[in-house]
Amino acid sequence: MIIERLLAKPSSSGGIRPAMRLMLLLLLGAIAGADSAGAQAPTSTIDRIRETGVMRVGYGTTAPFSFKETDGSIAGYSIDLCNELAGEIAGPMGVGTVRVEYVPRTPANRIQLLNDGDIDIECNASTSSPDRRKVASFAPPHFIAQTHFVTLKKSGIHTIDDLRGKTVSVVLGTVNVGQILQFSRDKKLGLAAVPVADVQAAFDLVEDGSVSAFAMDDVLLRSMVIRTGNPDDYVISDEPLGDPAPYGFMTRIDDPAFAALVADSLVRIYQGPKMMEIYDKWFMRPIRGGRYSLDLPMSDDLKAAMGISAR
Structure with a gap:
């Protein structure tokens, strides 16, 4: 490296002056610090949840998937699934319970919040597209839309x-x-x-x-x-x-261990006894205080994507 070669020359033999040497030493230290910071991997999501006992969930304003109720609570089909997920991952992570902390997100900032580490998982209605899969990991589908x-x-x-x-x-x-x-x-x-x-x-x-x-x-x-x-x-x-496209919960692109844990846990939830109850609660029964019902039965394509047998 040029800076290191300059530093190796003593000033008495035509090398650099002491003041310049100090500046180069400071510059070399800054470069080394930057390289070290860049090489340091971010704390894994699993480690952070183990330490804090909290999973930070990004939510939106898109009923019936995730939204804020009039009383300030966060609700929705996606939220119910992610609450189930919090319970499902606690065992494999070796913690007693995992508490959910809700963080508002918008369509424009959801991926940035993920990759900046402000949320651990986005639980709403995000389409799993080829371009998005380059910047975020997607869990198995929880809905299919067009x-x-x-x-x-x-x-x-x-x-x-x-x-x-x-x-x-x-x-x-x-x-x-x-x-x-x-x-x-x-x-x-x-x-x-x-x-x-x-x-x-x-x-x-x-x-x-x-x-x-x-x-x-x-x-x-x-x-x-x-x-x-x-x-x-x-x-x-x-x-x-x-074309029809799946919705999936997003996790950070550079954290495959957490993405795998989420995927495995959701498959168990999808194929478990509560899945149809959660779906019907939001798509087949009156919601938002009984004001309306979507009357939207689960499609065969979604059942196939979730691994649910026809009933």
């Missing part, structure tokens, strides 16, 4: 071609952004995408007539339309904007 769009019935928009030249809201950080733009390019629709921060805000733009449509996963569109109390005012497209 992108559609919603419009006001009075708009007269029913097909993808009807969207030609129209405005469509999308949520930043979701796969739906790329899907609607790809459709626009492929079919030369000339769509204008209107990006917003969260699902409800994107839906509100349709509700107040600011945009013509909102592209999002079918199950989330169904939930939002029903929650309006006036579902007949809306139309969810029959035509999909993409």
Whole structure:
């Protein structure tokens, strides 16, 4: 290394002056410290949970998967599964109990929170796509969704071609952004995408007539339309904007041990006696204080992905 060769020369033989030598020594120490910090692996999630007894769960604002109730509690299908997961991993980790701590996340910051170590697992409705699997690990699927769009019935928009030249809201950080733009390019629709921060805000733009449509996963569109109390005012497209895709809980990409523990534990939960009870609670029965029901039986594709025998 050039700096080390310079330091080896004594000043009496044409080497560097003492002041310069001190500066080079400080620089060399800084480089060594940086190399050491960069080489040091982050504390594993398993070790951190063992030490603290806490699993930090990222949650969203997307009922029925994860959301905050009016009383401030965090609830949802994904949350129930991750609460079960906390109990399931306690034994293999050699701890008595694992407490869940909820951390709010958005579609735009969820992966950053994971890889920065602010959350241990994201428990919501994140699509497992090829691009996302490059930056996060995905657990076995807990749902399968497909992108559609919603419009006001009075708009007269029913097909993808009807969207030609129209405005469509999308949520930043979701796969739906790329899907609607790809459709626009492929079919030369000339769509204008209107990006917003969260699902409800994107839906509100349709509700107040600011945009013509909102592209999002079918199950989330169904939930939002029903929650309006006036579902007949809306139309969810029959035509999909993409292939069916699985939702999976995300863990840090550089922590395969925790990802494997989560995967093994969830398979046991999926194939256990409480799985159908948890699913039916959120998709077949009245939720949110009995205000509405999604009436959405578990699909055969999801049963197959979970390893659940047809019943």
